[in-house]
Amino acid sequence: MTEHVTVIESVKLDDKNDTIILLDQTQLPNKKVFLELKTVDDVWDAIYHLKVRGAPAIGIAAAYGIYLVTKNSDASSYEEFAQTFSKMKEKLASSRPTAVNLFWALDRMEARLEKEKAQSIDVIKRALKEEADLIKKEDEEVCESIGQYALELLEPGMGLLTHCNAGTIATAKYGTALAPIYLGQEKGYDFKVYADETRPLLQGARLTAWELDQAGVDVTLICDNMASIVMKQGKVQAVLVGCDRVAANGDAANKIGTSAVAILAKHYGIPFYVCAPMSTIDSKSKTGDDIEIELRSEEEIKTKWYSEPMAPESVKTYNPAFDVTDSSLITAIITEKGIVYPDYEENLAKIFAE
Numbered sequence: 001m002t003e004h005v006t007v008i009e010s011v012k013l014d015d016k017n018d019t020i021i022l023l024d025q026t027q028l029p030n031k032k033v034f035l036e037l038k039t040v041d042d043v044w045d046a047i048y049h050l051k052v053r054g055a056p057a058i059g060i061a062a063a064y065g066i067y068l069v070t071k072n073s074d075a076s077s078y079e080e081f082a083q084t085f086s087k088m089k090e091k092l093a094s095s096r097p098t099a100v101n102l103f104w105a106l107d108r109m110e111a112r113l114e115k116e117k118a119q120s121i122d123v124i125k126r127a128l129k130e131e132a133d134l135i136k137k138e139d140e141e142v143c144e145s146i147g148q149y150a151l152e153l154l155e156p157g158m159g160l161l162t163h164c165n166a167g168t169i170a171t172a173k174y175g176t177a178l179a180p181i182y183l184g185q186e187k188g189y190d191f192k193v194y195a196d197e198t199r200p201l202l203q204g205a206r207l208t209a210w211e212l213d214q215a216g217v218d219v220t221l222i223c224d225n226m227a228s229i230v231m232k233q234g235k236v237q238a239v240l241v242g243c244d245r246v247a248a249n250g251d252a253a254n255k256i257g258t259s260a261v262a263i264l265a266k267h268y269g270i271p272f273y274v275c276a277p278m279s280t281i282d283s284k285s286k287t288g289d290d291i292e293i294e295l296r297s298e299e300e301i302k303t304k305w306y307s308e309p310m311a312p313e314s315v316k317t318y319n320p321a322f323d324v325t326d327s328s329l330i331t332a333i334i335t336e337k338g339i340v341y342p343d344y345e346e347n348l349a350k351i352f353a354e
């Protein structure tokens, strides 16, 4: 698959220099800037400000972050080390609330710490690095597998619509919703992709359109409010999106606007697929109502991207960063373990038990 994927590692550890090298996604597509993160505040800030974004990439950054910021701890006992670890974990976990991969990765790092309890601090530190490397490596395989399964549902020449960015830079490699597009590209499937611009932070315009265009995929950028007309005109045969958290009943939180696309897809009889690594499925959230939706600043709606204010200064705003697509609108959830169809409560539980 690598042939058509723009291989940019959005999160990379430089262990020798105690640094995380991070592609600053806020500067794309105009500038390809790599940041050097060293402290817990650097990592927190990068996640909060979406310099690293996309659920799997956030998880990878948090895993390397917690490794790095505990690596230099001079704790001499396990208890002391574990105390520093949980302080750092708490800080990183406060960066963004919706993508469950953040908490999943931090919990997994903590589980590894506890597993190595009897070892020396040096061995524990090495184990934490190994765990963070594994989280990243596994994500590559997961994305590739999601891509293979999703491709089974698609046919050459199809028009596909996607929202936000669930591509290479949102993951370790390949992406989730964009993985079948890259895979199809390699097989000459000639997909026609419509990328929603994704207001207010424009992940579709700045990131999806950019990475698909670079890969030579036939991509057309549309504003969010144009999804209906392209569907009505018969230009779209399937919708593929990523997600930040899937509840046990299949309700799926993803970038704001996703649920509107799902409602449109249902209206026009177009299949709506959610691409979800198992790490994004949160059995602790029973339904979408249990998922915390991140609220962000009014500046993202009123001024960002424009040299002049876009709205009266005094006007109130409401800026939820995600919405939840009701499971009844989702045709299938595509995981690395296979394609899951309704009844989601039953079938997600089954796939977890496998």
Ligand SMILES: CSC[C@@H](O)[C@@H](O)C(=O)COP(=O)(O)O
Binding pocket: 050, 053, 054, 055, 056, 099, 163, 164, 165, 166, 167, 170, 171, 175, 176, 177, 203, 241, 242, 243, 244, 254, 255, 256, 321
């Ligand atoms: C494979 S990335 C899946 C999701 O995280 C993605 O679709 C999304 O909504 C990202 O939101 P963002 O706010 O840009 O982090």
